[in-house]
Each structure stands twice: as structure tokens, then as C-alpha cells.
Amino acid sequence: MRRSTGFHGHERTYAWLMSAPALIGLFLFVALPLFGGLYWSFTNKRLISPLPTKYVGLQNYQNLLGLRIIRLEPEIDPATGQARIDAEGKTIYPRTRTIVRGNPAYQGYREWFTSDVFGGRYVVIARDPTFLRSLVNTFVFVLVIVPGQGGLALLMALLVNQRLRGRYVFRTIYFSPVVTSMAVLAIVWTFLYNPDQGLINRFLSAVTFGNFQPDWLVSADSALLAIIILSAWQAAGFQMIIFLAGLQGIPQSLYEAAQIDGGNTWQQFRHVTIPQLRNTTIFVIISTTILAFRLFTQVDVMTKGGPQDATVTVVFHAVDTGFRQQKIGYGSAVTVLFFILVVTIALMQRALMKSDIEVE
Amino acid sequence: MKRKALSIFVLLLALAAFMPAGILAQDMVELELWYHGGTQEENDETRAQVDRFNAMQDAIQVNFVELAGSLVAGTGYNDAVNAAAVAGDLPCILDLDGPNLYNYAWAGFLAPLDDYMSDDLRADILPSLIDQGLYNGKIYAMGQYDSGLALVGRVSLLEEAGLRIPTSIDDAWTLDEFNDVLASLQALDSVEYAIDLKMNYGAGEWYTYAFSPVVQGFGGDLIDGETLSGEGLLNGPEAVAAMEWIKSLFDNGYATLTPPDDNEFINGNAAMGFLGHWMATGYYEAFGDDMIVLPVVNFGARQATGMGSWAWSITTQCDNPDAAWTFMEFMLTPEEILSITNVNAAVPGRLSALAMSELFGEGGRMNIFVQQLESGIAIPRPITPGYPAVTSAFFTAMDNIIKGGDIQAELDAAVDKIAQDVADNDGYPVQG
Numbered sequence: 059m060r061r062s063t064g065f066h067g068h069e070r071t072y073a074w075l076m077s078a079p080a081l082i083g084l085f086l087f088v089a090l091p092l093f094g095g096l097y098w099s100f101t102n103k104r105l106i107s108p109l110p111t112k113y114v115g116l117q118n119y120q121n122l123l124g125l126r127i128i129r130l131e132p133e134i135d136p137a138t139g140q141a142r143i144d145a146e147g148k149t150i151y152p153r154t155r156t157i158v159r160g161n162p163a164y165q166g167y168r169e170w171f172t173s174d175v176f177g178g179r180y181v182v183i184a185r186d187p188t189f190l191r192s193l194v195n196t197f198v199f200v201l202v203i204v205p206g207q208g209g210l211a212l213l214m215a216l217l218v219n220q221r222l223r224g225r226y227v228f229r230t231i232y233f234s235p236v237v238t239s240m241a242v243l244a245i246v247w248t249f250l251y252n253p254d255q256g257l258i259n260r261f262l263s264a265v266t267f268g269n270f271q272p273d274w275l276v277s278a279d280s281a282l283l284a285i286i287i288l289s290a291w292q293a294a295g296f297q298m299i300i301f302l303a304g305l306q307g308i309p310q311s312l313y314e315a316a317q318i319d320g321g322n323t324w325q326q327f328r329h330v331t332i333p334q335l336r337n338t339t340i341f342v343i344i345s346t347t348i349l350a351f352r353l354f355t356q357v358d359v360m361t362k363g364g365p366q367d368a369t370v371t372v373v374f375h376a377v378d379t380g381f382r383q384q385k386i387g388y389g390s391a392v393t394v395l396f397f398i399l400v401v402t403i404a405l406m407q408r409a410l411m412k413s414d415i416e417v418e
Numbered sequence: 419m420k421r422k423a424l425s426i427f428v429l430l431l432a433l434a435a436f437m438p439a440g441i442l443a444q445d446m447v448e449l450e451l452w453y454h455g456g457t458q459e460e461n462d463e464t465r466a467q468v469d470r471f472n473a474m475q476d477a478i479q480v481n482f483v484e485l486a487g488s489l490v491a492g493t494g495y496n497d498a499v500n501a502a503a504v505a506g507d508l509p510c511i512l513d514l515d516g517p518n519l520y521n522y523a524w525a526g527f528l529a530p531l532d533d534y535m536s537d538d539l540r541a542d543i544l545p546s547l548i549d550q551g552l553y554n555g556k557i558y559a560m561g562q563y564d565s566g567l568a569l570v571g572r573v574s575l576l577e578e579a580g581l582r583i584p585t586s587i588d589d590a591w592t593l594d595e596f597n598d599v600l601a602s603l604q605a606l607d608s609v610e611y612a613i614d615l616k617m618n619y620g621a622g623e624w625y626t627y628a629f630s631p632v633v634q635g636f637g638g639d640l641i642d643g644e645t646l647s648g649e650g651l652l653n654g655p656e657a658v659a660a661m662e663w664i665k666s667l668f669d670n671g672y673a674t675l676t677p678p679d680d681n682e683f684i685n686g687n688a689a690m691g692f693l694g695h696w697m698a699t700g701y702y703e704a705f706g707d708d709m710i711v712l713p714v715v716n717f718g719a720r721q722a723t724g725m726g727s728w729a730w731s732i733t734t735q736c737d738n739p740d741a742a743w744t745f746m747e748f749m750l751t752p753e754e755i756l757s758i759t760n761v762n763a764a765v766p767g768r769l770s771a772l773a774m775s776e777l778f779g780e781g782g783r784m785n786i787f788v789q790q791l792e793s794g795i796a797i798p799r800p801i802t803p804g805y806p807a808v809t810s811a812f813f814t815a816m817d818n819i820i821k822g823g824d825i826q827a828e829l830d831a832a833v834d835k836i837a838q839d840v841a842d843n844d845g846y847p848v849q850g
Contacts, residue, residue: 105504106521106527107525108525255678276821362817364621365818366821366822383807384806
């Protein structure tokens, strides 16, 4: 394995020369911004401001991750000494904001969500609830899209791998969303998702006799799902091609042997196709995961992170705070945390899946 | 060393080959101008104005650069201007949307125009335009026009529903009357719903421009001009009442959250429209004299509507500010002002131009817009360098509210975000 250092003389020059375009690109557009971001994340750098940039230590990270749980005490009726209840018999609690603003230790915190558990009312307060919500949304997105999109891609690959007439046409059709601009698709799908007049709800209305018409992007309950469906539809064609290559690399002799052993179609799929696709699947899972974490364009075009932060993602929050709200230092801290997160997960996936990588 | 000198020479030669001829010709001053993508007609007319300026003299060549916005005009443009400001790459002449001006002026990117403006010119400019261009006592931008925000309706439908039709700002509908108007129009068979609120523009500047006057009309406000805080104004009972009313329009079916495009009034789906001047020309073309511009509703606490539009400014990164002003002076002639306002139906920015205008003068069909600006009903959006944070907090809160969020909690969050931004900027201290 010492061959890589075995270049001599002009070979070495050519090696550097040939890799120079890639190295310069990586340095300029990956390494440099990465170090710049790391540096700025410890400052209060603003995009447009006459005020000098100051070193603020870990302040940005504290603001991003600041999280506390407080228990609200019911309002006490001074006459009876009992908790006050409203007309419907529910206990009356003070406004969270009054509590938060009344306590200097909670300075800069806002309510994230409230929950009635264990016989009391608990409020989760955070310095940046939107960032924490963006972490949750991003993880939900990744957890749904990786198996969902991968499964869809495998299904499509199996379909277009059949010896059917016109399979090349179908391959092209399934692949076409991948090469279409996401911004364009997002606008088109915004029309499709229109609750009253969109094609999707017109269809759903017809087949369910008007009983099922989600509000899609307009409702906090369904907006993320709408983004997930569009994303899976758009990107699955790419994984389909990879699965297709994997399928075509499986030796026909294995299927013939299975048939001689009396294996039916399902058994052939389960015991020949799936194990043979192992390496392909690992590649698809890792690449889809990394791509899925970068979710931004659809959100930016379709929902701007709303409604009620239902679709805000980490990358969107980085752009929104860093660029639109002009807090470069803060946005940089978001991207640094994002970088750590993605690298950790990629390394974990590698460690988990590396064992037993040879399949014969 | 010789080789190095040679390679620099070759590099220079290569650069020279790519330079436009104009820079090499010494006598001509070249200025770059950035323009946001408005409507097609507006773009064409502005480009034609620049061409006219270039054709009428030889000393200055203005290069018109239209930066395409995103889906909603202006959004992508502001991002591009921000990036250029940081990179030191701003053009000489820039068009900026009203309230974004203060942030750039505070940061020192814009040159004051006071010394350029003659007393005669200044006296002839629409007062609302001066108000909008002022930051810290100096004028940093001057538009050819101001905007108008009003209601639009069809005489035939209003008469069919048996409604009183206001003719000036003095007899504008009251809130109770307007609720009745909406209910009556909703009941007509020929329309699907009562009013198009242009929600297709999405969560962005439109919400702040169009609906913060509703909050003000109910007695609330965005922020206090002195303390820059929204406490008690944006989250007080008046603002909550305003938001409840806005939300009720959607809950009652009077308006839709998801109009498919800009044409709900034109194609007859909506009986009325709540609109900025930029739609008025198209509406008139669709309905002719059946279309009528109506004053904004008097919500009780005060009559309020939006103002402020795109305006020209000269950047401090400009090498030839005098030449840039020569161009602006041309753009501010009454003839050029009318040539653009006849296309986009914005309110002409000079009194002398107004007097010459058939559309906007006394009895003109767009005269309501002028009445609203001149009577002080129109309120500038908050004059603060922190405006980007204010508008973002407001339109996010409103978007959440109309899509089901808790009104008080959302408005509280908006107030907190604005306060956080002011704190992050040391209270936006006025610069030297």
C-alpha cells in the first residue's frame, strides 16, 4: 500500500497538476468557508452593520442550544387558597411569558411548547425554539425519507429492470425529475398542493367523495409530509439508477441456481437479490442520508419554514439567520453544529455498515 | 524574475481583451444601475427611460442591470444587494424598496442626496416621498413614485348587493359597514368569495405592507419609533383584535389563503380586491369604468394604509456620484415620472407631475391613492435600521396566525424577536 507515495520526478508533478483543479476547488469552496465559519461562529459578525465585530466566545452556541424545562404553578385564588379553575373546570395557569420575563435567569428564553404531564403543566423554554424545531424536523425528514425514498427507488429499479417493451421510456420518465431544477418543481408542486384547486386535492376529492382533502402546505400538521412526498418523488430516480446498476451486476447464474433449487420469485428476491444488493444499498443509504440533511430549496420556495416552524430545517435556519436576518456569526454557529452532526452520523453509519462488506 | 514579469504582462493583456470598449474610451463616464424585477411593463418602461437618458447626451452611459427577483418581486434582489454590499461590489445607482433603505444608510453604504437637491425640486416632491427617504435627518433615496394601497371593487357588483359606495377618504367604510359589505358580496351568486387579499404573494413584505396598517387601524402598531420595542403595541389587545379580524376573513370564507395566482379579481372569482397600485392598470383593462378604487376601511382607532415604494439611491461605492445625480435628476423630471406612473399606476412623486396627470389628478380614477398619501392616512413602515428584523417577525407571526397559530403567543414571539435584534445591535446607535 505504499504505491501512492511511489511517484517520482515528473510523475509527482503531473499528479499534483492533475489534482490541482479539484484541490483548489475544495480549498476555496469547502475548506476556506469551513474555517471562516468556525472563526465567525465565535463572533457577533453582522452582514451589514457599522458596528465593530466582537469576540463573543460560546455565546452563539449557548443561544442555539439554551433549553430549560419549567413547571408552571397554578394561579391561587387568594380567597380560598385553592388553584383557580375556569368555567370549564380547567386549572388556570399564568402566562408563560409573564413567568419567563419575571425571572432574570430566563432572560432571552421563549416558549417552545407546553405539555400537561404528571399532573402538572410543564413548559419547555428555549433561547431559539426555531433552531431546536429545525433539528427535530431535519431528523424526521431524514428518518422518513431514507427508507421511503430508498424503497421507492428499489421498486422502480425492479420495474424498469424487467424485459418489458418501452422500459427505456419508463427509465427516462422516472429519472426526469432528478435533472429538473428543484426550484421549478417546487413551484409546480405548490400549485399541485393548492387545497382548493390543486390537482392532488381534486383527485383525492374525486376518489374519496370529498372526504379527504388535506390542507398540505397551509397546515402545520401536513406541511412537512408534503415536502417529504415531493422530495422522495424528485430524488428517487437517482437511487433507481444506482439500484439498477446493482441489479444488472447480479450474475444470472445465481437466479438459475435458485430456480433449480425450486425457489419462487419472492424467495429469489429475498435470498439472491437483497444480499447481492448489500453494497449498493449501503451506498444508497449513506448518500441519501447526507443529501437529505441538506434539505433547503423546497422549503425556501414553498413554505419559508412555516407554518409555525413546521418545515424549518437546519440549513434553512442557517440561511435565514445568517443571511436574511444578517447575523453571520450566529448563522455560522448553526452551520458548524450542522457540520459536526452530519460528520458524526456519516462516521457512525460507516462503522455500522463496514463489517462484512464482502458478499460472495 | 523576467518570467514573472512576462506572465503578468500576458495576464494584463488577457484582462484588457475582456474589458468593454467603453472603459478604454476616456471621455465617457460609465455608471452601473441595478433594478429589481417588477412587472414586465414596468421593467420595459424603466429600461426605455435609461435608453432615453443615454441617447440624449454623450457624457454618461448608464448600464441597466435587471436582477431577477424570485417568485415574489424583490426577495432575491435584496439578497443580491446584501451580498454585493458586503463584497464591496455595489453599483453606482441602486433601487431599494422603501424601508430597507435605513439599514443601508445606517451602515454607510448610501450617499446623502440633500446637497444635490435644489430647493425648488425639494418643494415639488411629494411630502410622503421625503418622509420615506429621510434617515437621521438626511435624504438617502428619492423615488419617482410612491405606492398606493386601497380596496378595489366593481360598481356593478356593489350596486347589485345594494351597498353604499364611498367616493373619498372622508366617507370610507367603517369596520361594521365593511363586515356587512363582505357578507353581502359573499352572498352574490356570481362570485366565489368576497375579497382577494393577494395571499399568493406568501409570507413576506406584502403581509407587512398591507396588514400592518390594519393593526394600526385597530390602534396597535409594529414598534415604538423611540424605543424600537413592540411591547404593548404589537402584542397588545388592539393588535390581537386586528389579527382576530384578519383571521376571521379566512375562517368565514370571505377570502382564501391559497389563491392560485394574481388574477382572482380579474377572472371574477373575488368580488373585491385589496391591492397595491401595481395591479390597478391590469384591473382597469379588465373591467374598464366598472372598476373603482375605494379608500381603505376606517377600522376605528384611525384610518391607515401603506406607503413607500422602490426609490433610487447613490451608493458610497460610486466613483462618480455627480454623474449619478445627473441621471437621477433626469429620472425625476415630471415627464419621466409620468411615463413610468402611466404604466405602473403608482402615485407620481412630484406635485407638478400630479397636476399634469389625468389618472391621479382631481377626479382621476386613481385619485384615492393621492388623497390617502396627502392626508396623512398613509403611514411609513418603521424607520429603523432594524427593519429587516421587524418585518420578518411580523410576517412570520401573521403567517402562523392565519394558518392556525395562537394569536397572543405568536405576537409575543414577534415582540421578543424584535427586542432580541435590537439588543444584538446595541440598540442601533446613530452613526456619526
